[in-house]
Amino acid sequence: MSAVHRWVQLSTALFVFWLVLSMPLDLSDLLWGLPAAVAAGGLAGAFLWREASPGIGARRVAGLVFYTFDLVRQIVPAALQVARVVLDPALPLDPKMIVHRTPLDDDLERVTLANTITLTPGTHCVDLDGDRVTVHCLSPSFAASLIDGSLDKRISTSIGGVERDE
Amino acid sequence: MNEWSLIPLFWGTLIFLLINAFACLWRGLAGPTLPDRILAANVIGTKTMVVLVLLGLAREQGIWLDVALVYGLLSFTVTLVAGRLLETGRLKGAWKQ
Amino acid sequence: MNRRRAGRILTAVLIAALAVPLMYGMVQLPAPGHADAPAHTNVSAGYIERGAELGGSENLVTGVLLNFRALDTFGEVLVIFTAWLAVAAVAGTASNAERDPVPPSPVVDYVIRLLGPFIAIFALFVIVNGHVLPGGGFQGGVLLGAMLILLSLVMDAETVARAVSARSWIWLRATGVLVFAMVAVMGLPLAGYLFGLPDEPGLRQVLTVALELGIGIGGGAVLAGLFFAIAGADRS
Amino acid sequence: MIDAAHALLVCFLVIAGAAFFFIGTLGLLRFPDFYTRIHAVTKCDALGAGLVLLGLAIWRGPDGEGVRILALIALLLISSPTAGHALARAAFRTGLKPWTRNDGERDGEIPGDASERD
Numbered sequence: 001m002s003a004v005h006r007w008v009q010l011s012t013a014l015f016v017f018w019l020v021l022s023m024p025l026d027l028s029d030l031l032w033g034l035p036a037a038v039a040a041g042g043l044a045g046a047f048l049w050r051e052a053s054p055g056i057g058a059r060r061v062a063g064l065v066f067y068t069f070d071l072v073r074q075i076v077p078a079a080l081q082v083a084r085v086v087l088d089p090a091l092p093l094d095p096k097m098i099v100h101r102t103p104l105d106d107d108l109e110r111v112t113l114a115n116t117i118t119l120t121p122g123t124h125c126v127d128l129d130g131d132r133v134t135v136h137c138l139s140p141s142f143a144a145s146l147i148d149g150s151l152d153k154r155i156s157t158s159i160g161g162v163e164r165d166e
Numbered sequence: 167m168n169e170w171s172l173i174p175l176f177w178g179t180l181i182f183l184l185i186n187a188f189a190c191l192w193r194g195l196a197g198p199t200l201p202d203r204i205l206a207a208n209v210i211g212t213k214t215m216v217v218l219v220l221l222g223l224a225r226e227q228g229i230w231l232d233v234a235l236v237y238g239l240l241s242f243t244v245t246l247v248a249g250r251l252l253e254t255g256r257l258k259g260a261w262k263q
Numbered sequence: 264m265n266r267r268r269a270g271r272i273l274t275a276v277l278i279a280a281l282a283v284p285l286m287y288g289m290v291q292l293p294a295p296g297h298a299d300a301p302a303h304t305n306v307s308a309g310y311i312e313r314g315a316e317l318g319g320s321e322n323l324v325t326g327v328l329l330n331f332r333a334l335d336t337f338g339e340v341l342v343i344f345t346a347w348l349a350v351a352a353v354a355g356t357a358s359n360a361e362r363d364p365v366p367p368s369p370v371v372d373y374v375i376r377l378l379g380p381f382i383a384i385f386a387l388f389v390i391v392n393g394h395v396l397p398g399g400g401f402q403g404g405v406l407l408g409a410m411l412i413l414l415s416l417v418m419d420a421e422t423v424a425r426a427v428s429a430r431s432w433i434w435l436r437a438t439g440v441l442v443f444a445m446v447a448v449m450g451l452p453l454a455g456y457l458f459g460l461p462d463e464p465g466l467r468q469v470l471t472v473a474l475e476l477g478i479g480i481g482g483g484a485v486l487a488g489l490f491f492a493i494a495g496a497d498r499s
Numbered sequence: 500m501i502d503a504a505h506a507l508l509v510c511f512l513v514i515a516g517a518a519f520f521f522i523g524t525l526g527l528l529r530f531p532d533f534y535t536r537i538h539a540v541t542k543c544d545a546l547g548a549g550l551v552l553l554g555l556a557i558w559r560g561p562d563g564e565g566v567r568i569l570a571l572i573a574l575l576l577i578s579s580p581t582a583g584h585a586l587a588r589a590a591f592r593t594g595l596k597p598w599t600r601n602d603g604e605r606d607g608e609i610p611g612d613a614s615e616r617d
Contacts, residue, residue: 184286188279232389235385236389236402236405239382239385239406240405240409243413246371246413246416247413247416250367254365
């Protein structure tokens with residue numbers, strides 16, 4: 001992906017964010033927002049994302065939004081399970097550290113995996129190093145969907161897709 | 167627009183969250199380890215952010231939302247910097263590979 | 264041991280004793296701009312009547328800060344800059360960062376790189392809208408400083424050096440002072456006295472935003488500079 | 500009728516969020532070690548704050564403030580797990596040992612009483 005393409009992409013995202021912040025809109029918001037977004041996007045492209053882009057295009061943004069809803073649907077029942085553990089007077093905990101090797105190879109996918117693990121009740125991502133994900137789980141049963149690889153698969157179908165956005 | 171006023175609910179939630187935040191102070195005080203204390207500070211930060219938003223809606227003043235956004239960002243910064251300090255044992259201007 | 268425990272309990276009680284009246288006071292705060300508020304019944308009646316017209320800003324506080332009391336605000340900006348000078352003189356500027364044994368987590372790295380530009384945009388938004396909304400230069404500066412500190416956790420030293428050289432850091436930190444001094448001197452030809460703002464509303468708004476930008480950028484750079492200086496001094 | 504359903508939905512979301520906050524606080528106070536506490540805290544805080552803020556955003560409707568609250572939720576969904584991960588990683592890399600079931604049984608220790616670990 002070319003540097004100019006990256007610049008346009010970053011600046012567009014920043015400009016949209018500026019518009020969200022300044023609702024209700026008027027002309028001076030546009031006048032200030034556009035140069036600010038172009039400048040910040042250019043600086044970010046030149047220094048923060050010099051070697052690669054964040055790897056987020058329109059398709060992936062849609063995928064992430066969809067994935068967020070999917071995630072909430074997974075989280076709520078698991079949260080109730082953890083709630084039961086917390087409220088149980090005997091605290092039925094059996095914490096274990098497990099190491100999972102993920103097939104995902106893209107930055108965004110791995111970060112999404114780590115944050116999904118952290119947000120899913122019962123598991124907490126402790127370390128991410130290459131494809132090794134170290135996970136602390138409250139009891140081994142919580143990590144089932146991680147170990148059998150269905151979590152990796154769900155992420156790669158939502159935001160990996162058949163072709164990358166880059 | 168709304169014929170039902172939810173303002174009392176917001177005030178109630180707000181007070182409930184403040185009580186929760188004070189309870190979390192206990193963990194910050196008792197520790198026993200440094201990460202526990204940082205964690206307690208982080209938790210109180212999240213609660214405070216929600217309290218700020220609730221305050222803004224309960225008092226019908228939109229500016230509290232911006233305050234909440236700033237507060238959330240600063241609380242995030244504090245947790246990351248504290249974690250990094252814990253990890254490397256020192257703070258650093260820049261990291262070099 | 265017992266004394267330590269007693270000290271802790273005393274501290275907790277004192278903090279609670281401080282927090283309760285503070286929270287009570289915050290709930291009691293009059294709504295901003297409310298005419299019955301004690302602060303607004305005396306001198307400020309005049310400000311309220313003519314402040315927007317004379318101050319050159321839709322937000323009264325900004326008008327007062329940047330126009331009526333511009334000299335005070337200039338003093339504050341100077342104090343912040345001097346604070347950095349003093350800390351830098353005592354602690355050094357920590358420009359020669361050495362190798363750090365533990366690389367940052369890839370998750371933290373990615374998220375900070377992703378959020379960084381958005382934090383910068385939010386900071387600019389707060390700065391530019393300082394003349395309409397509460398907020399402005401100082402608050403935006405805090406956000407910029409937070410962003411610089413966050414970025415410093417994940418950026419390598421060479422990229423930082425390439426982005427901003429040690430020499431330009433000093434100019435960045437002095438931005439607030441310089442912009443203020445410039446606007447103050449420009450007041451002489453434009454309005455006939457130091458810190459005078461011209462009558463033309465458009466020009467007036469541009470100057471106000473320039474002041475806010477100067478305070479914001481200078482303040483942010485100074486805050487980050489304080490953090491770096493103290494962080495550098497800690498590793499002996 | 501629409502108004503009533505709307506208000507009830509907001510009520511439900513806010514109260515559910517507050518309940519999750521409460522569970523998070525309870526977990527922070529009751530769990531035996533840092534790693535288990537951070538579990539309770541990150542989940543319940545992210546979910547609790549998310550639900551409360553979602554309720555508030557629905558209450559405001561699609562005006563400027565509602566959209567800004569949504570932005571706040573997005574920030575929270577990114578920052579909260581990242582902060583939790585960073586903290587856990589820092590503790591892990593500095594060698595803080597996780598508590599296991601056996602520890603508790605061997606010492607005859609009540610889970611939640613962590614006064615001996617330092």
